[in-house]
Amino acid sequence: MRSSETNQPAVILLSGGLDSATVLAMARRDGFACHCVTFDYGQRHRFEIAAAARVAESLGAASHRVAQLDPAAFAGSALTGDIAVPKGGGGGGNAIPVTYVPARNLIFLSYAVGLAEVLGARDIFIGVNQLDYSGYPDCRAEFIAAFERAANLATKVGVEGSPCRIRTPLIDMTKAQIIRAGTDLGVEYALTRSCYDPDQNGLACGGCEACMLRRAGFERAGVADPTGYAGAGCKA
């Protein structure tokens, strides 16, 4: 993949899901040369890594790398361990769900800060949002602001007066708003993957929290859901 960009480099945290694909499209619209990074941290839903590569290519990323992170720190979650992924929305209200992965965005953003310094990028994009989200504490604006401050005290660029900026264009958007914005920017959502518990053919389960948020988002956005769901009668 080559870039014809002459604009500023940026680092994009690209998971292969719907949100980060939309963020990449927004960063491209804003003229950034987008260097995407996807993490391989032992997640159960590894099909998102291949999806991220497809998304990066389709949206004209300047580069895409898959960074290996030792999975030890990410254990004890339904997304990485032996705990079953819950289905059907039976979560406990505002409680942090079992799909929470310890310190995930903290680690991902820290890695992105290092990568940004190496690449000479000041802007780091992450697709967190605090409305239609899953109750993860590391998706809140309060965390992002505190992280940005800490990061700029840790780095040469921060100390020398060129601080990094953590950009969260989705932070206050609903899932439906995100899907409409991405559709307007030409995001091919058929390439993205959200499911926490896909089957062996890479089809989404349709029942996990990520699938339910995604399905509801397409419905509310009035956009046809291109997701391949496993099992009869699961397709909306």
Place this chain on the structure above:
Amino acid sequence: MRSSETNQPAVILLSGGLDSATVLAMARRDGFACHCVTFDYGQRHRFEIAAAARVAESLGAASHRVAQLDPAAFAGSALTGDIAVPKGGGGGGNAIPVTYVPARNLIFLSYAVGLAEVLGARDIFIGVNQLDYSGYPDCRAEFIAAFERAANLATKVGVEGSPCRIRTPLIDMTKAQIIRAGTDLGVEYALTRSCYDPDQNGLACGGCEACMLRRAGFERAGVADPTGYAGAGCKA
């Protein structure tokens, strides 16, 4: 390695160097069951990884793990890349040296926060100090405080009222004070490695910044320096 601890678990960032060995000894003295983590991030001075394992064992750590982190984010430093390690103390005063590794402690601490949550540990020990140090921004108390705040906004334990604590017992100590404290606690400094540019036999160069700080520390502490230095006439 087995632990007979009944006390609280803690995560110790163990580099294999002098400082973190001393920190481990302090955490053991304070009764913690010490789970040590050493990072393999493509560093030039990889002999520190084996040193860390020896140090962990000699000081009765409850566990020691080597965590692999994709080296892409750590590039562009004399410690990881093709830049030569400077010798002889010709650094630029207060400038950040070429041995600075982008966002290193930010990434290491973030990983430790995830690991601590997995292990049920609240305390994370890191051997940063802001006196006899190398001008790295991520060794300052101001960064550590900001990081701790961000981390506790990112994690389930932080949000639910059991915040992690980043412990920096060396933060205001000189290298000589660190060596004296560690000697009193029985640290075998012969097991530790500080050099940024060891030879093929694992002998310290004696001339890089880390060697110079280490040598001066032993001299000022009045403790015999057990370091194996390469070349004739280099041993203090």
